[in-house]
Amino acid sequence: MLNIHADLAEKILEQCSGYIDGKRLIRSFFDNAGHDLTLNTIVLRLTIIDSFYSTQMNKRLYGINEVAKALISLYSSDTELAKDLKHFTQTRILDDKILMLFSNKYGLSKKGKSFGMAVSLLSKYFYFLSDYRFPIYDSLVKDSLPQINDKFAILLQKKISPDSKRYFEYLYDFNYKSKINDFNKLDNLCWLYGKVKKGSFSLILEKEKYQILVNKAQVDKINTSADIDAYLSEYIKINPLADIFTIEQSKFISFVNRIA
16 A cells, blocks of 8 residues: 555655656766766765765865765765675665664864764665665655654554664665555655655746746745744645645645654
8 A cells, every 4th residue: 555655655745857867867877876986076976965965075175175085985886885885675684884874974174173973874875776775764764764653553563763884774674564565666765755744845836837826825024934834734724735746746645644
C-alpha cells in the first residue's frame, strides 16, 4: 500500500522542473564516476550539493575543504567508494570508512570552535555518487518518516535515532519492510510529504500556478515565510483547488492530510 504512495511521489517530482532539473544538474557532476579523483572535483561536487540543499556547510570555515580531504584520503576513486555504498544497500552494514566519515568533525566557527559532523552533506554526496541508491540524512526524512510509520505500522521503533549508524539502519529496514525497496522513492516520499505538510508548494508548482495560489489565499498580510507556508497548508485542506494542482498532486495532498 505505502509503495503506491512512494510511486506517486516519484511521479509528481519527476514532473516538477524546479526539483528534477536541479537534481539532474548535480548528478551531471558525478558522471565521470570510476575515474581518478582530484580534490578540486570533490570540492566542486560538495559545493553544488551544499548550494542546492542548503546544508549550511558554506557557513563553516574550511568545512567543505576538510570534507573533501577526508573523502580523498580514504577513497582515491569513485569506484572504491561506490563499492562500499553498494555493500550497505545489500547487507545493511555500513563500512568502517563510511562510519569514520560520518563521525569526523569538519570546519570551524568564527570563534575557532569545532563545528561538528557533516552527515547530511556526506549522505547527499553518496546519494548522487550511487545514482540515488544511498539514503539521504535529512531533517524532512527525520520528521516525516516516523509520522508515516505511525500510520502504516511498518516498524515497531517509533522514532529515528539521531545516531547516524542507527538512522541509516532504520531507513534500510523501513525501505525493505514497506516493500518500497528503493531509497530514491523513499526519499521522494518523505521529502514531498514534508513539503506538503509544511505548505511549501513552490517546488511542485509552476511560477504562474504558485502566484494564483498565493493570490487566492490572500497571503499579503502575512509577514514571514514560515507563517505563509503554515497558512497555505491549512488553506489547502479547506480549498482543494483542482485548477491549480494536478490529479496526482491532489491525491498526494489528500494522503498527507489523512496522516498529518
